[in-house]
Amino acid sequence: MKNEKPYQPKSGFGMLAFAFILLAGTIAALIVTQNPLFALLFILFLFLLPGFFVVQPNQSRVLVFFGDYRGTVKKNGFFWVNPFYSKKKVSLRAHNFDSERVKVNDKLGNPILISVILVWQVEETYKAAFEVNDYTHFVRVQTDAAVRKLANTYAYDNFEDEGEITLRSGMEEVNHDLEGELAERLAIAGIRVIEARIGYLAYAEEIASAMLQRQQATAIVAARYKIVEGAVGMVESALEELNKKQIVDLDEEKKASMVSNLMVVLCSDKSATPVVNAGTLNH
Missing domain, CATH: 3.30.479.30 (Band 7 domain)
Incomplete structure (x- = not known):
């Protein structure tokens, strides 16, 4: 398998000057001598024209001579090559x-x-x-x-x-x-x-709604888990502080009631409504 190889063509300006001199000489010879054989020089002028080409920045020309890869021109400028070369343009831009x-x-x-x-x-x-x-x-x-x-x-x-x-x-x-x-x-x-x-x-559209509900449910469960985890820590801290400072003497039944009330308040979606109990715990 072949790889890319650089090709250095001739500058097109020198050949362009030669082509115009050839054209001017042909016209002058036809006018002066009126010999139709000088028309062959005009055919030579036309033959030279396909050899000219321009390579723009970040462009290239791949040169092929009757199926034989001759090289790639990446240099920018105006050039001339054998008119029988085919010149395929390949962009090097992103x-x-x-x-x-x-x-x-x-x-x-x-x-x-x-x-x-x-x-x-x-x-x-x-x-x-x-x-x-x-x-x-x-x-x-x-x-x-x-x-x-x-x-x-x-x-x-x-x-x-x-x-x-x-x-x-x-x-x-x-x-x-x-x-x-x-x-x-x-x-x-x-x-x-x-x-x-x-x-x-x-x-896809056919399952987007169901997957959105699943994502929402997963987010809600995760949020609830964090809320419960934080509430448990807060209740535990509250009981420890009450016991440590001996503010109130709580038996197991009162602790259970207090834990229940605090968990409801901390985990509820709505604000708690305070109730004043003027009696005992059970009345």
Whole structure:
């Protein structure tokens, strides 16, 4: 397999001056001598014209002579080469590709919508021009394949195992894997992946509502757990302080009643309504 090789063409300005001199001489000879054979010089002038080309910044030209790869011109400027050379333009600029949102199943089988943002650049012009049919189309297809593989590797979210890497919580790790997968796939076309990251991620419409309720329920349970945990600590601290300062002598029944009341007050969603008890504990 061939690799890219540089090609140093001739400056186009010298050849352009020669071409205009040739044209002027041909016209003058035809006028003075009126010999039609001088028209052949005009044909030579026309033959020289396809050899001129310009290479813009961050552009390149891949030169091929009757199927034989001769090299790549990356230097900017105005040049002239053999007119029989075909000159295929290959951009060396960074391209930004925002893929379409595709519906795929994650690791747990849940349908999700996902898209990626890819920044890529042609690094090997020979591979981009000859190893694949259309390198821009190749990027789109391979990006779609990499996204589907990535979605099948990770779950969108995991409510049971908080330590597991998921598409939603492990963005850094997921984007790193995506970039590595794309770099491996696009290397055949001589393309360098500059950056790859998930641009859009959501549950599919048919399960989005149910998953939202599940996320809300998980959040509520976690919040309740924290509230109960904090309330238990506060009740324990209150009983210790009362016993330590001997403010009131509580038997087991009174402690149980106090604990019950405090837990209700601390864990309730609404503000507690105070009740003045002028009798005993049971009346």
